[in-house]
Amino acid sequence: MTVATETDVLIVGGGPAGALLGTLLARRGIDVLVVERQTSFDREFRGETLAAPSVVALRRLGFGPALDAHGFLETEAVTMRMEGRDVLHVDYRRFPIGTLPIDIPQPSLIGIFHEAALDLPSFAYASGTAFSELIIEDGTVLGAVLKEPDGTRAEVRARLVVGADGRFSKVRRAAGLEADVKPMARDFLSFKLPRPAGWKQEAELIADGERHIMVLPTFPDLLRIGHNLPKRGLTDLRRAGFESFRDGIAALDPRLAPLLREHLTSWDDTSFLEIFTAELDRWTRDGLVLIGDASHTCTPILGQGVNVALQDAVVLTPVIAAALAESQGPVRERQLAGFVETRRTHKRFVTKFQRMQEAALAMDSPAERVRRRIRYWLLDKLPVKYRLFDRVINAQHEIDPLDLDLARTAEATAGRRVAAAQARG
Numbered sequence: 224m225t226v227a228t229e230t231d232v233l234i235v236g237g238g239p240a241g242a243l244l245g246t247l248l249a250r251r252g253i254d255v256l257v258v259e260r261q262t263s264f265d266r267e268f269r270g271e272t273l274a275a276p277s278v279v280a281l282r283r284l285g286f287g288p289a290l291d292a293h294g295f296l297e298t299e300a301v302t303m304r305m306e307g308r309d310v311l312h313v314d315y316r317r318f319p320i321g322t323l324p325i326d327i328p329q330p331s332l333i334g335i336f337h338e339a340a341l342d343l344p345s346f347a348y349a350s351g352t353a354f355s356e357l358i359i360e361d362g363t364v365l366g367a368v369l370k371e372p373d374g375t376r377a378e379v380r381a382r383l384v385v386g387a388d389g390r391f392s393k394v395r396r397a398a399g400l401e402a403d404v405k406p407m408a409r410d411f412l413s414f415k416l417p418r419p420a421g422w423k424q425e426a427e428l429i430a431d432g433e434r435h436i437m438v439l440p441t442f443p444d445l446l447r448i449g450h451n452l453p454k455r456g457l458t459d460l461r462r463a464g465f466e467s468f469r470d471g472i473a474a475l476d477p478r479l480a481p482l483l484r485e486h487l488t489s490w491d492d493t494s495f496l497e498i499f500t501a502e503l504d505r506w507t508r509d510g511l512v513l514i515g516d517a518s519h520t521c522t523p524i525l526g527q528g529v530n531v532a533l534q535d536a537v538v539l540t541p542v543i544a545a546a547l548a549e550s551q552g553p554v555r556e557r558q559l560a561g562f563v564e565t566r567r568t569h570k571r572f573v574t575k576f577q578r579m580q581e582a583a584l585a586m587d588s589p590a591e592r593v594r595r596r597i598r599y600w601l602l603d604k605l606p607v608k609y610r611l612f613d614r615v616i617n618a619q620h621e622i623d624p625l626d627l628d629l630a631r632t633a634e635a636t637a638g639r640r641v642a643a644a645q646a647r648g
């Protein structure tokens with residue numbers, strides 16, 4: 224067995240939520256083991272947009288230099304076009320937050336968190352290691368059984384198990400925490416294309432009737448395209464043929480036609496995403512907490528999934544530190560209650576807005592389309608437009624959880640790493 228048999232915190236899943244939480248806990252000197260079933264940080268299509276409040280938070284946590292060294296793409300605005308008419312434009316540069324949303328590939332972001340933790344003595348990472356089951360005694364979670372890369376069964380005891388294993392969380396199921404899964408009306412097919420020189424750094428939503436695409440400039444020189452399709456409509460789409468799919472996209476956005484012809488050559492270049500939301504009444508048990516998509520699955524609409532996952536990690540870090548310091552045994556459900564309450568409020572707000580947006584996009588009768596266009600056009604003309612969108616897009620900074628203590632920890636850690644590197648010559 225290669226993983227430790229005991230740790231303070233066992234995190235299942237090294238996605239954005241688990242990777243950031245592992246790093247923040249290790250910075251505080253807390254023993255943490257992150258287990259990830261994949262052997263690399265590579266992901267299929269995943270959320271790559273960090274909203275401005277997340278960028279601010281990550282900079283305050285000391286990740287700014289690593290983000291700058293890697294590079295990213297700043298998105299300056301969002302435009303909505305419906306049935307060939309521009310109906311809404313929001314310039315992100317006008318928001319008081321003073322920072323733009325950025326696009327950075329998810330593997331790079333996870334790599335940045337991981338890199339920051341590697342030298343920390345209380346941090347351990349087990350790749351290719353999968354969660355199998357929970358160790359539960361008298362109703363309290365005391366650890367987990369894992370399957371190591373060579374198939375060995377390993378038991379790890381922990382004072383807290385964190386389920387950060389995503390939208391199909393096995394930890395959630397093992398803990399008996401029921402999720403209310405609600406499918407959205409449509410699913411998504413995504414793909415990437417090279418970004419032509421001079422393309423605006425704007426997110427665009429282009430809708431025609433019930434069909435729409437999102438065109439998102441992304442790092443380093445790509446466009447990310449998301450195309451909606453009716454629920455379980457993939458079979459029909461495939462039956463109609465690849466050419467017809469490509470032509471449909473080109474009809475929605477003729478600028479893409481030459482790129483599609485040259486660079487989108489088969490279904491293998493696309494990635495399917497089933498869209499649903501999952502909500503849970505309970506995110507915790509004695510000895511266990513769920514975060515990120517495991518506790519509350521967002522849809523990709525408005526690109527909030529990564530952001531809420533990161534916020535979970537940031538808010539939970541001081542809560543775990545306080546709970547571990549308060550007593551000796553497993554972390555109790557009551558010690559996590561404040562975390563759940565804060566995060567649930569935020570996630571509900573995000574879901575409500577995503578559902579409203581999805582409902583507007585799913586309208587398909589001619590009368591509904593006209594009403595939709597008028598509604599967005601009126602929204603565009605509203606004198607309080609920027610105040611309203613600031614509330615929706617940058618809402619996270621209203622529940623900014625970063626305490627100065629955390630920022631100081633980040634600075635101190637960064638200082639120690641520099642001193643250690645200098646000592647090593």
Ligand SMILES: Cc1cc2nc3c(=O)[nH]c(=O)nc-3n(C[C@H](O)[C@H](O)[C@H](O)COP(=O)(O)OP(=O)(O)OC[C@H]3O[C@@H](n4cnc5c(N)ncnc54)[C@H](O)[C@@H]3O)c2cc1C
Nearest residue numbers: 236238239240260270353354388389515516526527528529
């Ligand atoms: C195809 C797709 C497209 C998306 N597009 C967007 C977007 O455009 N914008 C946006 O904001 N959000 C998007 N999302 C959502 C976003 O990616 C997620 O909300 C975000 O990644 C959640 O982070 P997380 O850490 O909670 O979970 P995840 O990123 O899902 O990470 C969970 C991790 O747990 C690991 N794991 C799972 N099971 C086990 C196990 N048994 N043992 C060990 N490890 C395990 C997985 O390998 C994974 O690394 C998309 C999601 C998908 C699937």
